[in-house]
Amino acid sequence: MTNEILIQLLAAFLFTTGMLIVLLRRDTIMILMGIELLLNAANLSLVAFSKTGHMIEGQVQVFFIITIAAAESAIGLSILVNLYRNFGSIKTQTATTLKG
Amino acid sequence: MSLPIIILCLISAILAVTMLFAKSPITSALCLLGVLIMTAGVYGLIGEHMIATIQLVVYAGAIMVLFIFSIMLLNLSNSENDFKQKPKIFIFGLAIGLSVFAFIANSILTHFQNHSSDRQLGIFTPQVVSDLGGNSKVLSHALFSQFYVSFEVISLALLVAVVGAVVLAKRKID
Structure with a gap:
């Protein structure tokens, strides 16, 4: 078992945990954190495969993914603040109407 | 297989599981911060210094500050545990997660056993x-x-x- 297999297994584990957080938790902020964990796992897998294959494209894609993740979390957190203002809670089951 | 990478992977996996089961959002945010820092350590250990720096600065610096800031702004305290309300759904979800992990791990191991020789290597x-x-x-x-x-x-x-x-x-x- 080499380093690459270990890193790929870690990426798979982090991906599974992030997926479970997105599916099982009811806080909106936990769902956003789960999405961050998913993106982080995908980054880890991309970098490890690109390093193993002696390529540079994976690292460049990871650079773009990190930028998109920053934009996504800024938008998501401002939506979350709006959700808290309108419904008084950030639980997903309180936000049942689309039009406030 | 080097010892520091094993240690970083173990800590990162433990922190991820803690993040899944933690009650308060601030604990989860700090666990996520730990996972991101450990991932930056893994990047540094395999020689990707640029990505490790960007991970530390952007992910662990900027994004986690946003998360912790909004947790403090909304004054989120301990929520009641999601898993105690519906234990059946929770056990079902854990089973799905385990099967997904087993599937991905199986395909990774098969790939590295059988197809690692016929991979097209780049120039770098x-x-x-x-x-x-x-x-x-x-x-x-x-x-x-x-x-x-x-x-x-x-x-x-x-x-x-x-x-x-x-x-x-x-x-x-x-």
């Missing part, structure tokens, strides 16, 4: 990268020559996101 071997002036130089050169259109588009997307976040935060929905 560690020797070539160190001859060209190190990892950061190679990556930056690729970013500003081969991928410059994508780079500009990404900066535009970031601008749109900043404007959108300001508009969303200022608007009052009645």
Whole structure:
């Protein structure tokens, strides 16, 4: 078992945990954190495969993914603040109407 | 297989599981911060110094500050445990997660056992990268020559996101 297999297994584990957080938790902020964990796992897998294959494209894609993740979390957190203002809670089951 | 990578992977896996089961959002945010820092350590250990720095600065610096800031702004305290309300759904979800992990791990192991020899290798071997002036130089050169259109588009997307976040935060929905 080499380093690459270990890193790929870690990426798979982090991906599974992030997926479970997105599916099982009811806080909106936990769902956003789960999405961050998913993106982080995908980054880890991309970098490890690109390093193993002696390529540079994976690292460049990871650079773009990190930028998109920053934009996504800024938008998501401002939506979350709006959700808290309108419904008084950030639980997903309180936000049942689309039009406030 | 080196010992520091094993230690980092173990700590990161434990922190991820703690993040799944933690009651308060601030514990989860700190666990996520730990996972991101450990991932940056793994990047540094396999020689990707540029990505490790970006991970530390952008992920662990900026994004986690946003998360912790909004947790403190909304004054989120301990929520009641989600898993105690519906234990059946929780056990079902854990089973699904385990099967997904088993599937991915199985395909990874099969890939590395059977198909690792017929992989097409690129030109950026560690020797070539160190001859060209190190990892950061190679990556930056690729970013500003081969991928410059994508780079500009990404900066535009970031601008749109900043404007959108300001508009969303200022608007009052009645």
